[in-house]
Amino acid sequence: MSATPDRDADHSGGWRTYAPLDLHPVLLHAMAAFNEHGYHGTTVRDIARRVGVTVPALYYHYENKQALLVTLLETSMSDVLGRCRAAVAEAGDDPVDRFSAIVECIVVYMANRRGLAFLDSEIRSLEPENRARYVELRDSLQYMLLDTVEAGIEQGSFTTPIPADASRAILTMCQGVANWYRSDGALTPSDVAERHVLLCLGTVGYLAPREPAKPASLRQARENAGARTRDSVG
């Protein structure tokens, strides 16, 4: 698992920037195999065949199949966490901006890293100790989101009476993008992210425009709604 902390730290290229996925070939092929046939439907021999190495050669790099899944899931979660921290830092002090930055960051991640994000459905295949460590990482993403929701309530920008439920639901909604997003579709990752920011602001009770806006002017709609909310709150 020594690769995890490194990935976490390096977002000097910007949290919105996605280079082609840079993983050890064994991990890339394991990811593809797990996505196609599931964790339990994949053998170490299948992965070795995809990589084009012998089974012992594969074991030289990774202890077993479980280690591959753990490394993939933790690498993914550490990457999204690191990006979200960078996004929040860039967003400044306003909870609405911080909340929006996290939502944008998660959605852009899910659209760009579908192969890794989809593995989230294999949490059930983690051994208890590995599962606990992964859930802890995922919980810290949810707490990061919850912090911004609670700060937004505190300053009167968000009105949801159930910030914890809202944060969990929003994380679910954003992670779900990995299940349907297609890079050859009509929307770019940042289009999808922008729409989710609008939807999620609604979910936490922020957005209440009186007139339906046009999809083309989402950002404007949000700014108008924000101005209106701030006016009416004081």
Next chain:
Amino acid sequence: MSATPDRDADHSGGWRTYAPLDLHPVLLHAMAAFNEHGYHGTTVRDIARRVGVTVPALYYHYENKQALLVTLLETSMSDVLGRCRAAVAEAGDDPVDRFSAIVECIVVYMANRRGLAFLDSEIRSLEPENRARYVELRDSLQYMLLDTVEAGIEQGSFTTPIPADASRAILTMCQGVANWYRSDGALTPSDVAERHVLLCLGTVGYLAPREPAKPASLRQARENAGARTRDSVG
């Protein structure tokens, strides 16, 4: 697949009522095996062993492993669709009530039928023709939701400029309940449903209370917010 239409029709016991899951033992054991080891990680022999029958005896009931997955997924989707139709019929004409009824119905389903709902992650394992038929069923659930969102926009109750994105996100959010709900936890299915109605009304730009409410009075909060919105719109 002949079982599917029957389940679809019968909700005389009420769409909120859940008897213990009544499926052929082969289906129940297939569901458990798929959930534990994934579709590709499960053999027909595994299922036969769980049921306590021979492999040929199992083939007498179901053509192959794919037929089991198809039957489980279609039974589940038909059941939730039938319940949602009953819920919408009971809700009457108001789009806000219809929308709320669908959200409640889906969430209560996901909390009560986790074992079936969780199989949604195995859509990738369906053969193309079966997958197309299942996606069509799921799309009709999304369209049912979208109809109520568009009707709500039409009458000025919902303000989201992106009803299709909102409907997909809401379905994702509600389906996600199957991944974390525990029947021995603090919340009943109907508690979770009530919270999701509140969150989802926010997502479509309905709910904009000026004062944070207490979790205990969610329904009251919604009613107040509704009254306020109607006042300010009309």
